[in-house]
Amino acid sequence: MNQQQLACFAKVCSEELNVSRAAVALFTSQPAVSRHLQNLEEALGTPLFERRGRKLIGLTNAGKRTLHHAQVVVAQFEALERIAREERNPRGGTLSISTTHTQSNYLLPDVISKIRHDYPELRFNLHQSMPIQVAEMVASGVANIGIATESVSKHPDLIALPAYSWNRLLLVPKGHPLELLDEITLESLASYPMVTYVTSMTGRKLMDSAFEKAGLVPDIVIAANDSDTIKAYVNNGIGIGVIAEMAFTEEDAKRFSMRPLRHLFDNNITRVAIRRAYVPSRVELDFLTRLSPYWTEEEIVNIVEMPKEKLKARIEKIEKSMLKGAGG
Amino acid sequence: MNQQQLACFAKVCSEELNVSRAAVALFTSQPAVSRHLQNLEEALGTPLFERRGRKLIGLTNAGKRTLHHAQVVVAQFEALERIAREERNPRGGTLSISTTHTQSNYLLPDVISKIRHDYPELRFNLHQSMPIQVAEMVASGVANIGIATESVSKHPDLIALPAYSWNRLLLVPKGHPLELLDEITLESLASYPMVTYVTSMTGRKLMDSAFEKAGLVPDIVIAANDSDTIKAYVNNGIGIGVIAEMAFTEEDAKRFSMRPLRHLFDNNITRVAIRRAYVPSRVELDFLTRLSPYWTEEEIVNIVEMPKEKLKARIEKIEKSMLKGAGG
C-alpha cells in the first residue's frame, strides 16, 4: 500500500469509477492506474470495487471505508507540499478561488482587501465561471475554495458550508411605474418584461418556483450571466431587473431605483465549497473566517474531517441559525 | 515525498532524533533511514532538522509543521491496514491494551466483560507492566491503548486523556488498632510500618508529597508492584497497607478492615494514552467510552487530531470537571 495507490483509488472514485478519466486527471497512463488499483486491493487483501466483468460498478463495504482515509492521505500530502512551499517562500502563497460573477464582483472585493492588508504579498487566483464549473474546479484541485449559490452542495467530493443568506431586489430606471407602487407583488413583476439571471445561476431556481407557486409566468426577455449585464439592459429600458441584493452599489443608486423583494422570495444561501478532507492553509482559514460570521477557524478544521452523516446535521444547524438571523 | 520518508521522519522525531534507533524500530538499515530523510528534505526543498555537523539537534520551523502531518499520514496508513484486516475477518479484531497491575486486575475486568458481550469474538492483548513501559509500548505501537496513572502524560508522542480520579485507602488486618480509631491522620499512618506501592507506580508520588508536606516520613517496610502483593504482606502482619480504592474487593472485606484516606491525600488521575493522530477502531472507541464517563466518541476522535496547545486546554477542562465531581 502506498500513496500513489491511494491517490489513484480516490481519483477513480471521484471520477465516477472511470479509470481512464482518472488516469488523465492524474497525468499518467490508464494501465498504470489500473495496476495501482489491483495492487492496492491485493495489498489490503480485500476487493474495493464491485465489478461486472471488467467494469467497476460500485464500492464494496471495504472500499467505502477505505475511501475516507485515502482522501485524508491525499489531502495531507497536499498540505505537506503547501507547507514546504510556504517555508521556501514565506511571503508568497496564493489564494485560489473559483466563484461566480456576482460573488466575485460584489462580495469578494471587500474581504480580499482586508486579507491583503494582513498578507500584503499574497497572490490571488480568481477563477470566474458558472456554478457547475466552480464545483468542478474545486473538486479537481484547480481552485481550493469555491463560492457559489448553486451546484456546490451536490458534488460528492465537496463539502459545502453555508456562508451567508441573501435575497433579490427589483431594479428599475428612475421614474418607472414600479418605483412608487405601494406594494410590489409577484403579479406586478410578471406584468413587465424582465431581465434577470440565467437558470443555472445565483439562486434563479428559487425565484422561478415562487412564480410557479403563484401560477404566474414571468416575462423574462433577457437572461444574463452577471449582474452588470442585467443593469445595462435595465438602463436601456429593455425591462425591469431582478438582481441579488449585494449587487446593488452606491453607484447604481444614482441611475436606478431599487425595491426590496424579501417578501416575495425565499432567501438564498451562498455556500463555500472545499474538497473533502482538505487541509486549509493559514491564509485560507483567515479568508474563510472573514467571509462569513457563521463559523470559526476551529469549526472549519473540524468540519472538513467530519464523516458525512455528522456533517449534514452540523450544516443544517448553521443554516437554521442563518435563516433566523435575517442574514446578509 | 512518499509514505516511507514521512514514516522515517516521524519515527526519528519520536526517537529523539536518533537515526540509528529509528532504523531499528522501522526494521530497516540505518543508511536507508538517513537517505529517506535527505530525500524528504530535498523533495520539500527545505531542511527539516537543525544540525551540528552530522548530528541532528532539533527541528526547524518547517520540520515542526511537517511533523504533525507526517504523523497523521502514518496513522492513516495504520488505520487503512486495520480496516482491511477487519474486512478480511469481520469477527476478529484485537484490543491491544498496555496497563499496570492495578488497572488490569481491578478496573478492566468489568469493562472488558461488557465489551465482550457486544463483541463476542474479540481478542484481547493485555500487556502488564510499569507505567514507563506502558507509555513506551503505546508509543512504539506494541499496544494501542495505555492506561496508567504515571508517566503517560509526559511522553511527547502520546495523548493522555484523563479517565477517572481515585484515592487511596488504608488496609489493616481485622482487630488492628487503626481499625476503630476516630480519625485517621498522617501521623497515625506514619507510626506503623507500612506496605504500599513502589515509587514509580499508582500515584505513589502524591502520597509521598503529602507526608513530606506534613514533615513526616512514613516507615515503608515493603514497596510492591501490585495490590495483591501488598494485601499478602498486610495479611501476614508485616504492616499496614495503603492501596488504591478500586483494589479493595468484596473478598478483601472478609479478611481486612478498610478506612478511606480521601481527607489525607489529593486525588490521583488515571489516564488513557494513545498515539498522537492515532485513528481508533470501532471497538476501541466503544472500549474508551465505556471506560470513562468523561468523554464521548466524538470527542475522542476530535481530541486525537487536535494541535498541542488546544489539546492542553481541553484536557484541563476535563480534569476540572472530574475533580469537582468527586470522581470514581
Place this chain on the structure above:
DNA sequence: TATCCTTACGGAATTCGTAAGCATG
C-alpha cells in the same frame, strides 16, 4: 575509542508507458 551519520556501490524490486488483447453495450 565508541557512537553515530554520510557516502559508495552492486543487485533487486518497482514503476512506467506502449502495444496488444479482450469484454461490454
Place this chain on the structure above:
DNA sequence: CATGCTTACGAATTCCGTAAGGATA
C-alpha cells in the same frame, strides 16, 4: 465497433543492504 479494463514486456528508475568513510564527544 467504440469504449474501457487487463495483460505483456522492455526500459528506466528507485530502493535496499553491506561496507567503508568521516565527525563528534
